[in-house]
Amino acid sequence: MYRHILISTDGSQLARSAVRHGLALAKAVGAKVTALTVEPSFDVYTVPASRVYEMSGAFAEHTERAKAHARGVLDAIAEDARTAGVICETVQAEQDQPYQGIIDVAAQRGCDLIVMASHGRSGLTAIVLGSVTTTVLTHTKIPVLVCH
DSSP states (O other): OHHHHHHEEOOHHHHHHHHHHHHHHHHHTTTTEEEEEEEEEOOOOGGGGGGGGGGHHHHHHHHHHHHHHHHHHHHHHHHEEEEEEEEEEEEEEEEESSSHHHHHHHHHOOSSSEEEEEOOOOOOOOHHHOOOHHHHHHSSSEEEEEEE
């Protein structure tokens, strides 16, 4: 059925539930997994004016924080996959639009299913906060399994 599942996560509790579900599905169907976290690129406008002269330091700090966060999230998934006996690669992508990073990595890696979580927001909350999951659903041709 599925041979290569992309599991997208931001490291949140809700996303961990989707990770567990995706790994269980991969084990059941004999699929390999690519675990992905998408980190935003450095935004120069978030650096306070008082630190503009330290721009290179702020960039390095951002990069290190993003790598550390991704490493922590992805290492945990890799360990869970190892324990479950599922082949798993981990990828940290840098993209200002997380949905685009998810779609791009899934396509580049030849994934035939994307597993991700959704808060299930609706109405004004969904409009104001947006939804990475909804945007992935509307922009990809790859099937998406959404876990609540």
